[in-house]
Amino acid sequence: MSQTIAPTIAVTVSDAAARRIAAIVAKSSGSHGLRISVEGGGCSGFSYKYDLAETAEADDVVIEKDGATVFIDQVSLPYLDGSVVDFVDDLMGQSFQIRNPNAVAACGCGTSFSV
Numbered sequence: 134m135s136q137t138i139a140p141t142i143a144v145t146v147s148d149a150a151a152r153r154i155a156a157i158v159a160k161s162s163g164s165h166g167l168r169i170s171v172e173g174g175g176c177s178g179f180s181y182k183y184d185l186a187e188t189a190e191a192d193d194v195v196i197e198k199d200g201a202t203v204f205i206d207q208v209s210l211p212y213l214d215g216s217v218v219d220f221v222d223d224l225m226g227q228s229f230q231i232r233n234p235n236a237v238a239a240c241g242c243g244t245s246f247s248v
Contacts, residue, residue: 144205145217146198150229153220154201161185166195166202169218169231171209179212181231 146154154167164185174180189195189204196203205213216233 143215144194144196144203144210144213146196146201146203147217147219148199149222150218150220151199151201153229154203155199158185158201163187166204168193168204168206169209169213170206171212181229183229 158164158166164187166186166189168182168184168186170182170184171179172182186204190206192207193204194207194210196205203218212235213231213233214235216231216235219230219232221228221230
């Protein structure tokens with residue numbers, strides 16, 4: 134089930150995100166990882182989507198870190214190249230955030246971007 138990212142495409146999962154993903158998956162029966170995808174839409178053109186997933190799809194890239202598993206499909210991967218998946222817990226609340234060097238604009242909520 135474990136696949137690796139091609140050397141030309143890199144996505145990093147922070148320690149905080151890995152801890153949170155592992156905690157969420159541990160509480161969810163039947164889920165084994167977090168699927169991150171990029172979809173058309175949102176106020177800036179593209180948006181990030183997060184779903185719990187039971188297994189990897191055939192063409193998924195699988196990132197494993199500290200007991201956490203992230204699945205990313207091949208269509209979304211180029212949009213996430215060089216990104217850092219993080220989990221932030223601050224006065225504004227808790228959320229997964231993606232620091233994406235490919236985004237040239239983003240909305241205020243941080244879930245929508247354009248390239």
